[in-house]
Amino acid sequence: MDAERPFSGFKEVPHKADIALDVFAPNLPEMFINAAMGLYHILGIRKGTTDLEEIHIALDDIDREGLLVVFLTELLYRVEEGRVVNQFSLTIHENHLEADLKVVPVLSRQREVKAVTYHELKIIKENGSYRTRLVFDL
Amino acid sequence: MDLKQIEKINTYEWEISRSVQPWMRVPVRIFSDEIMLKAALQDRSLDQAVNAASLPGLVGSVCVMPDVHQGYGFPIGGVAATDVQEGVISPGGIGYDINCGVRLMASDLPRQAAEHLLEDFTRLLYQACPSGVGEKGIVQVQAKELRRICEQGSGWALKNGFADREDIETSEDGGCIAGADWAAVSRRASERGAEQIGSLGSGNHFIEVDYVEQVFDEQAAAVMGLHKGSIAIQLHSGSRGFGHQVCTDFVHQFQAVAAKYHIQLPDRELVCAPLNSAEGRAYLAAMRAAANYAFCNRQVLAFAVRQTFEDCFPGHHLRNVYDLAHNIGKIETHQIGGQSVRVCVHRKGATRAFGPGHPDLPQKYQKIGQPVLVPGSMGTSSWVLAGTESAMVKSFGSCSHGAGRVLSRTQAKKEINGGQLQEELAARGIFVQAGSLRGLAEEAPRAYKNIDRVIECIEGAGLGRSVARLVPLAVIKG
Helix, strand or coil: CCCCCCEEEEEEECCCEEEEHHHHHHHHHHHHHHHHHHHHHHCCCCCCCCCCCCCCCCCCCCCHHHHHHHHHHHHHHHHHHCEEEEEEEEEEEEEEEEEEEEEEEEECCCCCEEEECCCHHHHHHHEEEEEEEEEECC | CHHHHHEEECCCEEEECHCCCCCCCCCEEEEEEEHHHHCCCCHHHHHHHHHHHCCCCCECCCCEEEEEEEEEEEEEEEEEEECCCCCEEHHHHHCCCCCEEEEEEEEEEHHHHHHHHHHHHHHHHHHCCCCCCCCCCCCCCHHHHHHHHHHHHHHHHCCCCCCCCHHHHEEEEHCCCCCHHHHHCCCCHHHHHHHCCCCCCCCCCCCEEEEEECCCCCCHHHCCCCCCCEEEEEEEEECHHHHHHHHHHHHHHHHHHHHHHHCCCCCHHHEEEECCCHHHHHHHHHHHHHHHHHHHHHHHHHHHHHHHHHCCCCCCCCCEEEECCCEEEEEEEEEEECEEEEEEEEEECCCCCCCCCCCCHHHHCCCCCCCEECCCCCCCCCEEEEEHHHHHHHCCCCEEEECCCCCCCHHHHHHCCCCHHHHHHHHHCCCEEECHEEEEEEEEEEHHHHHHHHHHHHHHHHHCCCCCCCCEEEECCC
16 A cells, blocks of 8 residues: 555555545544545536435435445435535435535536546545545446 | 466467356457557456356357457456357346447548538537536427437437438448347436437547548449548447436346345446346346447437538538447357357457358448447557458457557546647647546547557458448547
């Protein structure tokens, strides 16, 4: 593992056809949020400041990796609707996620992401922190 | 994967035996020369081909094209065929951009007669053809009309004045794959697709104004309407958010389905369902709906290109050469071991390349074989080939789709300045109209393999026969 790797955040890594992110956090909800921030970074989003709405989402999946994909896919869909999350409040229990999201408008975005993939997706807990690698189809 | 695990069959064919990994049900057949093969070993594309060989019901070999590069699950530039009775269908083997594909149109307008108007023409094209992130399409419809588009494909465009008969006849499957089912498409896919018909997208999608630099097969070129020195136009786009959502929906759904049918896979992006199951049939039907959406999308864009062309160059007409898919799953009949076998051919970053005499080809191409369109990167040549009987035998009638990446987007962005690239191309006589200079850098010519070498491998392996080479004069990127 790279000694310079940040403890909590994300880092873009090269991938031949698409884009990959390494995501790190001390706990699972924070890792999900960091993954969301990474997705928004890839999209090159410029966001507004006016609060549009607060929404509640509840998601389930067969495992945590699936839950992460479903969560990010939900956010990607909302970006296409012109909405980006400005504040997250997330709880994850087993393979269930509940989130309260404060949403603001998307003013512009630089890139299109077709999908969040499951490619080699593994959430690893090691030495008290979480990490994963996500590949996005561009 | 290393070279020692790969057996050389001849100069342009190699094989990874089933014994290399325990999950392989069939071997992997690679069409490449040694130099390109060694380049492919620099990323994980061949490991991914080996993983793809785990799918239940595979027949023949998993085929790898010379432009192969690493994808996520399946390699980009791969072909895999599964038996319709015993085998599976895998959304990852087709891709998120269902029926991403290319259309080529040709004219009798000489390059010299067009050059003085080229920049103006390109700017008008840029205005006429919506491109870029989040852009709405030329056509925006309600759900009822979207359903018709998914059921009729380019036929909808014909009925609504966006196509002529020849466009339909010279499109793969007549611009519409039968068996689309609106009921299999999610509400989200419908919402995403409603406003994007007739939009280019971004990333590696493009419209390119070319001229026919060289003709290699005079007879085939004449049939296709390609004249040396004349203007031709390529268009690369797919099923937009509609197709992306269809694939997303089913890759998600199939995570549990694979377990239901006790299918174990080395990569979750390879998830699949038996073709002979409710889930498999549902995906096939939804995939066809998305494919038809893409045919219609390209047709509407092509109509706008044609109108703009005819306004700029009165007295000249753009005729369709062909429109084909390079991310698709098709039910086809192929000869395997002397028997006719009905298979689902997954082509991911690979095109159909049917040889002469195939009943699925339009009458005008019966004698010469199917036009095969292989665009290079912006700034390099593109090629028009004809399908061969040899491709039918070796690769389920399939061929390469392009040049394949050598640099990741991250690397390309780091090493290449989009503004400088635009100036360099202009200095070479290639006018580029781009929505994003960052996007342009990611699509730089040196981010891709040498297309001429890819074509040499295709010809050497007998998968296609060169008809003409096109050289770019102007490029539009979203």
